[in-house]
Amino acid sequence: MTGLEAVIFDVDGTLVDSERDGHRVAFNAAFEEAGLPDRWDVTTYGGLLSTAGGGKRLARWLERAGRPADEARELxxxxxxxxxxxxxxxxxxxxxxxxxxxxxxxxxxxxxxxPMHVATTGTRAWVEPLLDRVFGDRFGVVVTGTEVPDLKPSPAVYLEVLHRLGTGPEGVVAVEDSANGVRAATAAGLVCVATYNTYTRDDDLSAATLVTPDAADPAFTAWFRDRLRATVRPA
Ligand SMILES: [Mg+2]
Structure with missing residues (x-):
């Protein structure tokens, strides 16, 4: 068994449930402030996630509710x-x-x-304060969608992390939650472990080495402990 050289984390849905507890809640608050009756519950929002990009997601929703395309886009x-x-x-x-x-x-x-790093296609404007607030100063290289706009499943964001580390993928493990994330990590040559959530439980995560419901799962904990035991670090 090989040791761990580094771990690279996805953010959305992996480190935090930012879709369900963040973006969804913020969309609903924006509707309410604007005096609109629209609200997205957890299930409805899951269906809307197939439209990537918050602005497009909103425009599509408003259009489906009967607004003319121009008005929907502006609103x-x-x-x-x-x-x-x-x-x-x-x-x-x-x-x-x-x-x-x-x-x-x-x-x-x-x-x-x-060493721990981050590879996300989220925007730096909210990713950075989130990482600081929730995790403190734990991550070395943080590459976001602001620097690498190629969305996962493109491996671009993972390759950029490796590039900045000046290392290859050997011994580096990615932690992901979605089919696109697992595809991005494995296309970059990384071993990937996946924890699924409400929105990704039906995703095809079969390219991941291990799939569990969350990082508290005994199988997940044991997998990392085994690798940590095999990791010999210079004193
Ligand atoms: Mg994710």
Missing amino acids: AAVLHERKTAIMRVLVEEGHIRARPGIHRLIDELDNHGV
Whole structure:
């Protein structure tokens, strides 16, 4: 068994449930502020996630509700700007928390001196305050969608992390939650372990080495412990 050189984390749905507890809540608050009756419950929002990009998601929703395309686009732009500001406030006020088992895993990796990094296609404007607020100064290289706009399943964001580390994928493990994320990580040559969530439980995660419901799962914990035991670090 090989040891762990480094671990690279996805953010959305892996470190935190930012879709369900963050973006969705912020969209609903923006609707409410604008005096609109629209609200997205957890299930409805899951269906809307097939449209990538918050602005497009809003425009599509408003159009489906019967607004002319131009009006839907304009209203979506206003709502989306407000939603992004609300999302930042949710992050800063601490409403978005780590998923189960994540804090423990990070502490354990830290105790063993395993470097941790982040590869996300989320926007730096909310990713950075989120990582600071929820995890403190734990991550070395953080590459976001602001620097690498190629969305997963493109491996671009993972390759950029490896490039900045000046290393290959050997011994580097990615933690992901979705089919696109697992495809991105494995296309970059990384071993990938996956924890699924409400929105990705039906995703095809079969390219992952291990799939569990969350990072608190005994199989997940055991997998990392085995690798940590095999990791010999210079004193
Ligand atoms: Mg994700």
